[in-house]
Amino acid sequence: MRTTPHRREWRGNPLRRRSDRVETWVGLVLVAGAAVGAPAVGWGVGDAVHTSLLHTAQQERAERHRVAAVLLEDAPGVSSPADPETADSGVNAPPVLVRWTGRDGVERTARVQVGAGLVAGDTTAVWVDRGGRVALPPLSRAQAEAYGIVAGIGGAGAAGGLLLALRWAVHLRFERQRLDAWEQEWRRVGPDWGKRPT
Incomplete structure (x- = not known):
């Protein structure tokens, strides 16, 4: 069976450095974390805000x-x-x-x-x-739900954005290391590049 270029890339392309493989796996973990973790964070934040606001609304209705x-x-x-x-x-x-x-x-x-x-x-x-002073209307259930949804979307977006930003920072770090290694190697072989053996 013939191996596709994409599969060769994962199996051991001789041109892939160890840092390339590590970066790829770290990137996959972070992207998967963003895909799974961000919605979970959003759900948790939204539910917490919604529950808190429902409690606040109940207190306001009582007062x-x-x-x-x-x-x-x-x-x-x-x-x-x-x-x-x-x-x-x-x-x-x-x-x-x-x-x-x-x-x-x-x-x-x-x-x-x-x-x-x-x-x-x-x-x-x-x-x-209770003191007879003018007050704002108590928070409604619909408002509590709407604020919970907005908070959930914001939480998911923040978590996803943080993980993707971390993915980009990892990429930049590995890229810097590769450039430094390339520069050191070039200093070693550069002076002899293009010279004919005598």
């Missing part, structure tokens, strides 16, 4: 609740009322003054961002903490 608040002024730039159910989130809108009654029966006011199209007298939902 915060929604109240119905009445707008005391129109949302900026609004000239006519709109359906609060279809209004924009108002994330970039300036905050407006709202009023609500806390669980303790105390009436409170604060400036919050509301959906576009709301006018004075409309009702909006506001998240507050």
